[in-house]
Amino acid sequence: MELTDSNIAILGAGNLGIAIAQGIVEEQLKEAGQICLTRRNLDHVGYLKAKGFQVSSNNLEAVKQAKMVLLCVQPKQLPRLLEQINPGLTKDHLLVSVITGVSIAEIKSHLNVEVPVVRAMPNTAIAIGESMTCICSEDSKDDALAVQKIFNALGKTLIIEEKLMQAATVLGASGIAFFMRYLRAATQGGVQMGFHSEDAQMIAVQTAKGAASLILENGQHPEVEIDKVTTPEGCTIAGLNEMEHQGLSSALIKGLMVSYEKIKNIK
Numbered sequence: 001m002e003l004t005d006s007n008i009a010i011l012g013a014g015n016l017g018i019a020i021a022q023g024i025v026e027e028q029l030k031e032a033g034q035i036c037l038t039r040r041n042l043d044h045v046g047y048l049k050a051k052g053f054q055v056s057s058n059n060l061e062a063v064k065q066a067k068m069v070l071l072c073v074q075p076k077q078l079p080r081l082l083e084q085i086n087p088g089l090t091k092d093h094l095l096v097s098v099i100t101g102v103s104i105a106e107i108k109s110h111l112n113v114e115v116p117v118v119r120a121m122p123n124t125a126i127a128i129g130e131s132m133t134c135i136c137s138e139d140s141k142d143d144a145l146a147v148q149k150i151f152n153a154l155g156k157t158l159i160i161e162e163k164l165m166q167a168a169t170v171l172g173a174s175g176i177a178f179f180m181r182y183l184r185a186a187t188q189g190g191v192q193m194g195f196h197s198e199d200a201q202m203i204a205v206q207t208a209k210g211a212a213s214l215i216l217e218n219g220q221h222p223e224v225e226i227d228k229v230t231t232p233e234g235c236t237i238a239g240l241n242e243m244e245h246q247g248l249s250s251a252l253i254k255g256l257m258v259s260y261e262k263i264k265n266i267k
């Protein structure tokens with residue numbers, strides 16, 4: 001098979017690589033047979049083969065068959081992977097890295113030929129087509145747009161400057177964990193007020209979804225929606241003000257900044 005636009009290679013079929021592959025097929029961007037997933041231990045991806053995906057442990061062969069190559073391994077696994085695929089890379093490939101904290105310049109420093117590199121930072125909601133994915137490229141806007149087309153089918157996307165990629169990781173990728181902790185706390189509060197935990201969780205989760213959807217659909221500032229809920233002298237403003245006295249906004253911003261400082265220092 002020759003290098004073709006129609007095939008995609010996903011190198012590193014772990015959590016994210018598999019979620020992306022499944023999302024691409026679910027959204028009918030590609031057929032399973034047009035996607036080659038690689039990992040060293042193929043025992044874990046037999047079920048994907050049964051679903052029609054190509055699975056392989058040969059990264060070089062996968063690269064030779066696809067124009068777009070997604071790098072989905074852990075940061076420390078990247079140098080070895082690039083060493084393996086270097087002989088097969090050409091200027092016609094497009095490398096797409098979802099790897100946290102590894103710059104385009106660093107990836108290129110491992111390559112023998114000039115290959116365009118785009119970085120994408122999705123989050124785990126990509127598994128259900130609801131990712132927020134930030135994308136950056138230094139070579140050409142067209143490359144970023146080609147990658148955006150894939151990730152648009154898997155949620156929302158934003159093309160950003162590379163210097164904002166670490167901030168995007170904290171806000172968008174780590175953000176999943178931050179919102180989950182809110183949901184857990186809200187559920188615990190619901191239980192203390194008398195709900196069974198599954199009922200409390202459903203109320204908290206659907207309310208969070210509704211709040212997010214209001215902003216997504218109306219494009220308003222969150223405070224506009226808060227004003228609609230806070231009756232003067234009512235229970236909502238009393239609770240909200242108490243949360244602020246206890247440092248809610250401050251704790252959230254401080255937490256984001258600690259994550260940001262941490263990611264800037266990860267090497």
Ligand SMILES: NC(=O)c1ccc[n+]([C@@H]2O[C@H](COP(=O)([O-])OP(=O)(O)OC[C@H]3O[C@@H](n4cnc5c(N)ncnc54)[C@H](OP(=O)(O)O)[C@@H]3O)[C@@H](O)[C@H]2O)c1
Nearest residue numbers: 012013014015016038039040041072073074075077099100
């Ligand atoms: N999870 C998130 O929320 C998230 C969000 C955005 C970005 N990211 C980034 O995405 C990357 C992947 O994350 P993940 O959670 O999917 O990690 P993961 O589950 O550990 O997946 C990495 C996969 O790469 C495979 N692998 C390692 N070396 C390989 C090689 N030489 N050739 C082929 N496959 C190889 C591993 O399988 P074998 O051991 O069998 O080879 C493993 O399944 C990370 O760099 C992470 O920073 C993650």
